[in-house]
Amino acid sequence: MTALGDVIEIDDRTVLVLGQELDVEHDQPDVANALVHRAGETLVLVDTGVTTEFRGALREATALVGPWSRALVLTTHGHLDHVGNNDLADELGDAEGGGGGGGGPAEHYVPALDVDQMLDPAAYWVRSFERIAGLAPLPAPPVLVAREVVSLFQPMRPFCATTRTYEERPPEQIRIGPVRFTGWTFADGAVRVLRSQGHCAGHVIVHLRDCGVLHLSDEGNGPCGAMADADQLKIQTVLGAVALLFEAGEAELLTDGHTFAVRSGAEARSYLEGLLEQAAVLREIALGLTGESRQVRPGEFTARYAEAVAELGVGGANPNAMFTAMTAANQLRELGLRPESGDIDALWSRPALANLAPPPPPLPAPPGSI
Incomplete structure (x- = not known):
């Protein structure tokens, strides 16, 4: 001691x-x-x-x-x-x-x-x-x-x-x-x-x-x-x-x-x-918890992430629930997720890339048209 x-x-x-x-x-x-x-x-x-x-x-x-x-x-x-x-x-x-x-x-x-x-x-x-x-x-x-x-x-x-x-x-x-x-x-x-x-x-x-x-x-x-x-x-x-x-x-x-x-x-x-090595494992766990879903309920993610951290025993200095939640927020951001609004219970999501794609170019006009 x-x-x-x-x-x-x-x-x-x-x-x-x-x-x-x-x-x-x-x-x-x-x-x-x-x-x-x-x-x-x-x-x-x-x-x-x-x-x-x-x-x-x-x-x-x-x-x-x-x-x-x-x-x-x-x-x-x-x-x-x-x-x-x-x-x-x-x-x-x-x-x-x-x-x-x-x-x-x-x-x-x-x-x-x-x-x-x-x-x-x-x-x-x-x-x-x-x-x-x-x-x-x-x-x-x-x-x-x-x-x-x-x-x-x-x-x-x-x-x-x-x-x-x-x-x-x-x-x-x-x-x-x-x-x-x-x-x-x-x-x-x-x-x-x-x-x-x-x-x-x-x-x-x-x-x-x-x-x-x-x-x-x-x-x-x-x-x-x-x-x-x-x-x-x-x-x-x-x-x-x-x-x-x-x-x-x-x-x-x-x-x-x-x-x-x-x-x-x-x-x-x-x-x-x-x-x-622990950082790589936790990132893999976080990715697995988000899966292919575009939206994540942050409270559920944090609870399951906290369970994984506790099981691995890698909470870092001064581990407590608030610090674990702060780390979970950083993990979500590292995976490209963001809150959808400023509401406390807002879902976190990845950008919908299909909606961000530029429109296709216009088709060429038929021959002889004006």
Whole structure:
């Protein structure tokens, strides 16, 4: 059993600080794992979780990685469980870094595409819950459910005095062994922030060159994305690219936002390949549930899809009925189905291609006609 704030020591300059699972019934927010790493004289903090208790654990972890003189805080994406303590960057900028002395304001970077949800998380979650109003029963209207979810994640301080977006820096073409990414490098190339954008619109992953850690954050939260701005193709593409890094020996250790583990070598490859296989199986199941029918009753589809997910045991991080319904909605869209109207109980259907075909060309006029 792990507890919030427990630490896994990776090496003498890198630790993984463990978060906790979501428990809505007991008003417990999920808290994402955070990486604390020292690259030369730079303290690197990847995500900050949420809650005062986790903030204290992060602060203690900064003393475990050796002396540092400047600090860099990197946000992988804008979800509440990753950003609540981002203003810790202000404290780190004024701190005496493990005996090395403060180095002025800490740098803090966030993905530009996630700034809106960080400014207004309730609106982001309303959008997510409105999509599933006809797929699964909600305990209250989407607006109220969203408010309840957001209220769990307190205190919420996603910005600090020096927050900037990654996109303000020139984009770089980053080659790691056989794989090419776009992104940004820090600490003389020891820290690589790589665009992935699958779990949500702005998502990035982080590669720590000197210790071989690849932090997947939430790109590995199950085989299929749940959020309204998730991109299934990008999720599977980044999982495949990361698996290739491990095959090539360019990454040695895999960490992520929610599984409370450090995976190495063959174990990491097997884990990544397992996610890709699960994604293929679930897509096949979803296709089988829709069959050749042009119309689908979304509630019935979601119930049967949930049964398949439970039977396979592939619910991903923080499995619950609402997240499963969100994933089901994404599966329907991946198969080309859309709601026929804005009604809650509207049928989902594929376009009737026969009705979209252009009319046949007119027959040629008979000879001699005008």
